[in-house]
Amino acid sequence: MAASVRTFVRSLSRKNAGFSAVLRLSDCRWFSGKAEERSTHFGFETVSETEKASKVYKVFENVAQKYDVMNDAMSLGIHRLWKDALLHVMHPQPGARLLDVAGGTGDIAFRFLEYVRSQQERQQRRAVLLGQTPSWQDVSDRYPDGGGAPESAVVVCDINKEMLKVGRQRADSRGVTTGLSWVVGDAEELPFNDDQFDLYTIAFGIRNVTHIDQALKEALRVLKPGGRFLCLEFSKVTNPVLERLYDVYSFQVIPVLGEVIAGDWKSYQYLVESIRKFPDQEEFKGLMEDSGFFCVQYFNLTGGVVALHSGFKL
């Protein structure tokens, strides 16, 4: 109840500028801290929370067209392995429903759909091997043409329209039409009902969210009981030697690449700074546990450059 009141008040204050002064005062009285005047970090800068959201939006609006190219260039293609690892850990079965938040260009969504389809084929082959040869009717029923009820589906939610547009273009060019939906939404205020999704992923997106705990709470809300939360994010490198190399690479090479390929130094400067400001593996695990996830564990990939956190809603 309090949460809905808070969000309603926040929405009103956002919509009507004149109103907001009054509401901000009442905000102080009801809740600890003045929401709009609290400061947070934008990379190494300190900005107000509202400013951070719009600045982050602008960053991704600028980089949207070149996002995938830059990912390949900056990570030397390794980001594909990280995302494949996420899918492997996720191990989705046919019929699973995934919500991919901050999923902009759709990398995780496409991989999910491919994985699920290959799982389906695998199951069918196994059924054939065991002598349970399905009739042609059964086979055609199981194929996702036009969608039956227990159909795997992925909803890609992102706060940035430009990223989603790029994602949709990629879907069109790959010929992926069914099982994929696109929604513009805020990770801190998801436009979905409770207990909707089997899986929730946020890959390289959560460090851009202004209130991480709010995003985690929303994730818990929309997951079905037994649902899994998976988060891929840049984290603290464990090996000190690798850490030095990684720092040099991040601050000397990546913004230059950003300038050369995408024509945007500042956005990539923000990107590498925001990685440094993000909590490390253990801290994020603590955040997840505080939000109510169980069996929280993390896997370090590439020596801690990227951490894959997983938690369940039980």
Next chain:
Amino acid sequence: MFKDVLVRFALGTARVYRHVSRSPWQQTPAASRVTVRSFTAVKDEVPPPFDSSLLEILVCPLSKKPLRYNPDTNELINEELGIAYPIIDGIPNMIPQDARLIGKDEPQTPAQ
């Protein structure tokens, strides 16, 4: 399919409308940006079947109540709070700041 694309480029929007009369989906050129979407046979209209499947999952991010799809203005409406979320290019925009406030002019029968 590519012939359609070339034809579309060559003849512009007039061709779009003529093409639409053959297609089963209605054309609502609300914010028609013809630029990037030309590689699909279907343009920026919202095909109703697609939207209705999303409608089952989507709720208002503020009140978490279900929404009503308004095909004329191509919006998702939350009557209780009096806000309408636009659907641009077939993608519903569920950010409260981008939603439009609608006045309580038409007295609807209460949903509850």
